[in-house]
Amino acid sequence: ARLSRSEPDAAQLPAATRAMPIAADGSYLITGGLGGLGLTVARWLAEQGAGALVLLGRRAPGAETQAAITTLEQAGTRVFVAQADVTDAAALAAVLEQIRATLPPLRGIVHAAALIDDGLLRQQSWEQFERVMQPKAAGAWTLHLLTRDLPLDFFVCFSSIASVFGSPGQANYAAANAFLDGLAHYRRALGLPATSINWGPWAGSGMEAGNERRRAAQGLGMIEPHAGLQALGWLLRHDATQETVLAVDWQQFLDQIPPGGLRAFAGPLLPVSANRVAPQPTMREQLAALPLRERQPWLTEQVRALIAQVLGAESPEQIGRREGLFEQGLDSLMALEVKNRLEAYSGCGLPQTFVFDYPMVDAIVEYFSRNLFPELFQPSPPAASGAAPIHDLADLSDDEAEALLMAELDRMNR
16 A cells, blocks of 8 residues: 555645535534534535534533634524434434434534544553544444435545554554544445545644644644645545545655655655755764764764654753653653654664663663664774774773773783
């Protein structure tokens, strides 16, 4: 499998292979409709001429949400708030019956209900999987069963890039979104409308609160609502089945991914240009180009800078060399991200528990110097002729000079 580029030019976005499938004589159901993203979609549907909106949520709307609903109604859109759990088939059937009896015919569905409960896989319980799978997977399946005989114009599932690229600490969320992707293809095979959109993070969605800086360091930008809605309209016009939509610097994003299948999967999306900057030298090449005494300080600063990025620190100097990283704010998901970035930068595989086993900057540097690049951190071995090599002691640290002296004494005593 390979990702392929389908993003149209900005000038092409208004172009369509069919008319926008939104009508004044239709009703449109949005699950998760009382959340920030659901309300954003609701406003857009109203602007496109939707006759009636059904906003489904488990709780009654708060004051701010009610104000947004009132604004929609004052603009001339009929809005019906349905308080029900999308996984409750009986409650959802009752909502659909109420739509049939009191509103224009249901013509479209946007399934945007979602919940996250992150944690490394080995720390997750089955209850965490159930909590995340229920609104997305079980909810989508219930919607499918109850509406498969209705003449819908669209059945849109808001999926995530987590099911395309994976996402550390989100095995449950990735699985739930993968179900939405599979359901879209299944419905198409049945001759039913379906579109699964693997969204990148939306600005202001609430689910990405506090993650913007980390996302930016990964090369991922936030999808601005106007851009996301523009893409949604294009996908509805083109009757897409599954598409990924994200704001990304592909080079920066892929540079942080360890060698393997994912790089090949997304590799075709890297920009091709005659003016493209030459690839950066590897960590080994950069170390080898430095004098021996400068290698360890340089490696230390690279590790501190990388950890500072993950933690969102303003400068590498804020990261203590001998202080535990978890005491400095690192959590288990960040630890996995540090491990992945170190792998990508060094080109060397590391254990999944690497940062847990070496939870300090100095410990990480020592591991690299002793286990990955030992030949770059040790004085040159004696010459084959048996003559002692000549070293410039000014280029050696105290530890290196001591190691050299011990090696020479050992050689002389043989």
